[in-house]
Amino acid sequence: MSLQECYSSIGGDYEGVMSRLRSEKMVRKFVLKFLNDKSYEMLVQAMKDQNHEEAFRASHTIKGICQNLGFTKLGDSSSRLTDTLRNGWSDDAEGLMSQVTEDYEATAGAIRILEAESEG
Numbered sequence: 292m293s294l295q296e297c298y299s300s301i302g303g304d305y306e307g308v309m310s311r312l313r314s315e316k317m318v319r320k321f322v323l324k325f326l327n328d329k330s331y332e333m334l335v336q337a338m339k340d341q342n343h344e345e346a347f348r349a350s351h352t353i354k355g356i357c358q359n360l361g362f363t364k365l366g367d368s369s370s371r372l373t374d375t376l377r378n379g380w381s382d383d384a385e386g387l388m389s390q391v392t393e394d395y396e397a398t399a400g401a402i403r404i405l406e407a408e409s410e411g
Contacts, residue, residue, distance in 0.1 A: 292408050294405065297322070297401045298361065301362060301364060301365070301394075301397055301398045302363050303363055303364070311359075311361075319409070321359075323402065323405070323409075325362075325398075325399075325402060326402055326406070328352075330349045330352040331353060333349040334349035334353065334391070335392075337349055338385075341380055343376050343380040347376040353391070353395075354369040354370045354373050364394050364398075365391070365394040365395055365397075367394075368391045368393075368394045371390075372384060372388060372391050
């Protein structure tokens, strides 16, 4: 899988990230680092604990990372969750979290394939 195919499979903005970071090598470096970020795990735990402040922070971090890396689909769902949590806990947060999880798993899965093919 090429980097561009990876972006296509996750609904990402390949052209946008390339215009910002200017080299595929640089984009690939930061995309692969995404797998080491702990924000999603923090979000999952905060949602379980119904700790809206921590959940807000974690979803906001994910949103920012996605904006920088052009992960449009995950960025959009984490942005909606962030906006919902901004003013405290909401019953809507559970449904939005389901979408974030789906988008995160798709993104991380595609990146793992990219990583495996890069190493192989």
